Each structure stands twice: as structure tokens, then as C-alpha cells.
Amino acid sequence: HLDSVADGVTRGSLIYGNATPKWDELVIGAADTILASDGTDFSWTGSPSLSGILTVDTINEFTGAAGVTIEGIKALDSFLEFNEIAAPGAGAANKGRMYSVDRGGLTTLQWVDSGGVLAEVSHPPAVRVTRLAVTGNQPINNATNTALNFDEDIFDTDTMHDTVTNNSRLTATTAGKYQITGNVNWVSNGVGIRQVWFLLNGTTIIALIRDSGHGATTVGQVLTTLYSLAATDYVELFVHQTSTATIDILRNADYSPLFMMHWVAP
Known part of the structure; x- marks a missing residue:
């Protein structure tokens, strides 16, 4: 054959047939490179482009702590x-x-x-809202269904509440099962009943609690339910009282009035 390679070759070199065709020498590549083919020739590369399936038992990092x-x-x-x-x-x-x-x-x-x-898996959506201290107590008219408005977010991890627009609503951004909780504290008044409920999408009552008024002490009411919500469904906290006069839901930063919703499961 016609030999185009010098008599002495470099240690580690490969001898192959080139396009002439003649024997040729491919000098060994740099450290940590591999031999790759483009379908016509081959060369050393540190960044191979592979297709197909690579079957291995273990892949270890090259640089320590780099992953x-x-x-x-x-x-x-x-x-x-x-x-x-x-x-x-x-x-x-x-x-x-x-x-x-x-x-x-x-x-x-x-x-x-x-x-x-x-x-x-982590950080499920949750929202907890209340009224600002400067807003004070919220007056509730007699015999009137009233949606409570909430102008402060204590936290809101999924954009479920707007403090200005439709601020009575907690809106599910992510579909799933939600634990919904509301808490109010009525001023002391012994006449009539005090009623609290959750209203879904402006039409459907999904939980309700009713108590009598008390003349000697305030009346606290806590309502909670587990309910399946689709994305964009919204829930409001409604109240109703029949004292024959306008009375207040008392403001307390820690517990009244509060409205919360927490994603539990799909």
C-alpha cells in the first residue's frame, strides 16, 4: 500500500484510512476527550453530540461538587x-x-x-386576608345579606385576592380541594340571630352557621369547610343579622374578621 505516514508515529496515535485513500495518522486527543464519528471521519471531542440510547449503571460528576x-x-x-x-x-x-x-x-x-x-409537592397555595386596623369595625345593616370586604392580605401565595377590586372574593387560581375558613366577632347585642355563610360564585351556599345574639358578651363565629374548586371559582364570606338595628362586626387584627383559603389536594 501507499503509506503517507512518517516512519515514526506519536504514542497513542490511531492509524486509519483517509479519503485518498491512504493510511493516515490521528494523533491522540487531549485529556478527557473521546473519539467521535460524523459518519465519514472521526475526531477527538470533549463535547460529543449523541443520539440513541445510552445504557449505563452509574454517571459520576467530573468536577467535584459540580453535579x-x-x-x-x-x-x-x-x-x-x-x-x-x-x-x-x-x-x-x-x-x-x-x-x-x-x-x-x-x-x-x-x-x-x-x-x-x-x-x-411544596408551598401549596394559601391566602389569609383581613381588614386594615385603620378601617375599624364593619357595620352590618339589619336583615341584609352582606358580603364582607377585605382590604389587607396577611399573605397570598397564589394571587387569590385583590385588596381593591372585588375584595370580598377569594378566587382559586389552581384547581383542587380547598380548606376554607372564616371568622367574625359580633358586638354584644341580645336581639335576633347572627348568621355566617360561604357563597360560591355568587350563587351557591357551601357552608353556613347560625347563632343567637348575646347581650352580655360578643358573639364569635368560626365557619370552615372542605370544598372542590375549579380554577377561577370564587368564594365570599357573607353575614346576616336580625337585631333590628345596624350592629358591628368587631375589628381584631388576629381573628376578626378573617377569611382564609388553603389548597389541600388536586
Whole structure:
């Protein structure tokens, strides 16, 4: 054959057939490179582009404490690290997806099954609202169904409440089962009844409590329920009293009036 390689070759070199065709020499690559083919020739590379299936038992990090990143998911020692993404939707049949999203400035982990049912692994949506101290007590007219307005967010992790527009509403941004709780404290008055209820989407009562007024002490009422809400469903806290006069729901920053909603499950 016709030999185009010098008599002396470099240690570690490969001898191969080139396009001439003749024998040729490929000098050994730099440390930590691998031999890759483009279908015509081959060369040493530190960043191979591969297609197909790679079957291995163990992948170890190259640089200490750097971890191994695969499509944006980093495996480092005993944990996985996810970049925040937009919700990807349901996967294929018999497959689930775990991913990281932003939840009110917090990075939260979610799981969605093949049917699109979402589960919140961390930081489930929650909102707790009240009235500002400067607003003071809230007068309630006699024999009038009244939705309480809430102008302060103690916290709101899923944009469920607006302190100005429709501020009587807690709106589910994420569909699921919610624990809904309301608390009010009426001024002392012994005439008539005191009634509190949750109204869904302006039409449906989903929980209700009724007590008599008391002349010697205030009347505190706590109402709670577990209810399935679709995204955009909203709940309001309504009250009603029959004292024959306008009376107040007393303001206390810790417990009255308060309105809360907490996502529990898909």
C-alpha cells in the first residue's frame, strides 16, 4: 500500500484510512476527550453530540461538587435541582411529570399525572386576608345579606385576592380541594340571630352557621369547610343579622374578621 505516514508515529496515535485513500495518522486527543464519528471521519471531542440510547449503571460528576446536569435537571450528591418552568401539562399514558414552578416568589415542586391531575409537592397555595386596623369595625345593616370586604392580605401565595377590586372574593387560581375558613366577632347585642355563610360564585351556599345574639358578651363565629374548586371559582364570606338595628362586626387584627383559603389536594 501507499503509506503517507512518517516512519515514526506519536504514542497513542490511531492509524486509519483517509479519503485518498491512504493510511493516515490521528494523533491522540487531549485529556478527557473521546473519539467521535460524523459518519465519514472521526475526531477527538470533549463535547460529543449523541443520539440513541445510552445504557449505563452509574454517571459520576467530573468536577467535584459540580453535579451532573441532564436537560436542566441537576443531580448533586443526595438531591435533584430543578429550574423553574411553565407547567408542561399532562404526559403520555401511564407517565407522570415532576417539575418546578414559581408560586408567589417561591420555587415550588409540582406533579402532574397522565390525566392532567395536578399535585402540589411544596408551598401549596394559601391566602389569609383581613381588614386594615385603620378601617375599624364593619357595620352590618339589619336583615341584609352582606358580603364582607377585605382590604389587607396577611399573605397570598397564589394571587387569590385583590385588596381593591372585588375584595370580598377569594378566587382559586389552581384547581383542587380547598380548606376554607372564616371568622367574625359580633358586638354584644341580645336581639335576633347572627348568621355566617360561604357563597360560591355568587350563587351557591357551601357552608353556613347560625347563632343567637348575646347581650352580655360578643358573639364569635368560626365557619370552615372542605370544598372542590375549579380554577377561577370564587368564594365570599357573607353575614346576616336580625337585631333590628345596624350592629358591628368587631375589628381584631388576629381573628376578626378573617377569611382564609388553603389548597389541600388536586
